[in-house]
Amino acid sequence: DAKTTQPPSMDCAEGRAANLPCNHSTISGNEYVYWYRQIHSQGPQYIIHGLKNNETNEMASLIITEDRKSSTLILPHATLRDTAVYYCIVRTLNNNAGNMLTFGGGTRLMVKP
C-alpha cells in the first residue's frame, strides 16, 4: 500500500471549515483513499473514501486532485466534537487475505471555541 504524509497537527475555529491535507504521491491506479478518525480513547471511525472523483457524505467531503497524488478532507462546519486524530490511508479495494488498514501517524485536529 502507498505511504501517506499528513501534518502532525492542525487547529480550526468552531463553525469554520476544517481542511485536512494528505499527500500520497506514490499511490497506484487501483488504490483508494480512505479517511478514518479517532476521538480520544475510542476506536477509529470510518469517515469517507474515494478513488478519483470527489465524494461527499453526511460527515465530510473528500477532494482528490486530478493526478491523485494528494487529497483533502473537508469538515464543512467543525464542532468541538470533531476534535480527533484523522488518518489518511490508501489501499487497494480487494478482498485478498491481509487487506487490512495500515495506519500512519495521522493529523491531530483541535477545534477551538
Next chain:
Amino acid sequence: NAGVTQTPKFQVLKTGQSMTLQCAQDMNHEYMSWYRQDPGMGLRLIHYSVGAGITDQGEVPNGYNVSRSTTEDFPLRLLSAAPSQTSVYFCASRERFGETQYFGPGTRLLVL
C-alpha cells in the same frame, strides 16, 4: 446491533502472566482483526482472520496467538505478558466485500 464489543475495558497484568482479550461482533462479518496502539502512535496490525478457522499474522504478531472457531468471536491471547505489550488493543471487523472497518472500543492493557 451491538457492533464490535471488547472485554475487558482495562486490565493490569504482571510480567509472565497470561490472559485472553475477548472480541465479538454481531454483524456476521467474515473479516476480523486485532490492532495495537502505543501512545502517540498509529494502529499496528497484530493478527487477522478472513473467516472461521482461518487466521494469519499481521505486522507485529510476536507474543500473541489467535483462533477463530466461530464467525462472531476472535480472541487474542497473550501467553506470557511482557511490559512491551502495554498498549491499547482494538478489534475490528468488516464484511468480505465491504469497504468499511468497524472498530471496538478498545482494551487498555498495562503489564508491570
